[in-house]
Structure formats: structure tokens, C-alpha cells
Amino acid sequence: MIQKSVIQSCTIAAVALFILMPSAEAKKIDSPSSSSTKSNSKHAPEAPAAKDASEKRLAEGIKAEEESARQETLAAQEKARQEKEERKETARQAEEQRLKDKKDRERECVIKPVMSDAEIAKCREVWR
Numbered sequence: 001m002i003q004k005s006v007i008q009s010c011t012i013a014a015v016a017l018f019i020l021m022p023s024a025e026a027k028k029i030d031s032p033s034s035s036s037t038k039s040n041s042k043h044a045p046e047a048p049a050a051k052d053a054s055e056k057r058l059a060e061g062i063k064a065e066e067e068s069a070r071q072e073t074l075a076a077q078e079k080a081r082q083e084k085e086e087r088k089e090t091a092r093q094a095e096e097q098r099l100k101d102k103k104d105r106e107r108e109c110v111i112k113p114v115m116s117d118a119e120i121a122k123c124r125e126v127w128r
Contacts, residue, residue: 012065
């Protein structure tokens with residue numbers, strides 16, 4: 001479980017870097033070291049729009065990752081619940097079978113006035 005969260009965190013970080021990369025390039029274009037002021041004024045309105053778009057994509061990516069992680073967690077919880085119910089049902093069936101076998105053995109052991117050693121040994125086993 002810890003490995004999944006680490007992998008998911010790394011994936012989210014990689015997605016964030018990939019999505020934010022275009023806005024970083026836009027900032028380079030808008031930097032004061034550019035030679036033309038027309039290009040600065042021309043790209044300046046695009047930078048906030050690109051930044052907003054990249055932030056929106058980042059938020060959507062994070063939201064999608066969180067949703068998939070939540071669905072995986074719910075699926076794992078449901079699977080664990082089903083396995084627990086199956087184990088409980090198997091244990092209940094085994095207990096029922098054990099009690100049935102015990103009743104069958106008790107029925108076979110009938111106390112009589114005259115019994116062989118084998119019958120006595122069998123009854124001792126049943127009633128223990």
C-alpha cells in the first residue's frame with residue numbers, strides 16, 4: 001500500500017511538471033531579457049491564460065488521480081470484506097459439519113447391557 005502511494009505521488013509530480021512546462025516556457029518569452037518589447041506585450045496576455053489552463057489541467061489530473069486512488073481503495077476494501085465473509089462462511093460450514101459428524105457418532109454408540117470391547121472403546125471415543 002505504501003509503494004502504491006509513493007508511485008502515485010511520483011506520477012502526480014511528473015504530471016504536474018509536464019503540464020506546467022508550457023507555462024514555464026511562456027515566462028521565458030515574457031522575461032525582460034527579450035529583445036523586442038512588442039513580443040513581451042504580445043505574449044503577456046497569453047501567459048496568464050496559459051497559466052490558468054495549465055493549472056486547470058493540473059487540477060484535473062490531480063482530481064483524476066485522487067479519484068482513481070479512491071476507487072482502488074474502495075475496490076480493495078470490498079475485496080477484503082468479501083474474503084472475510086467467505087472465510088466466515090467456510091468456518092460456519094466446517095463447524096456445522098463437525099457437529100453433524102459428532103451427532104452421527106453419538107447415534108452409533110448405543111449403551112447396551114452387554115457390549116464388546118470394540119463397542120466400549122468406540123463409545124469412549126464418542127463421549128470424550
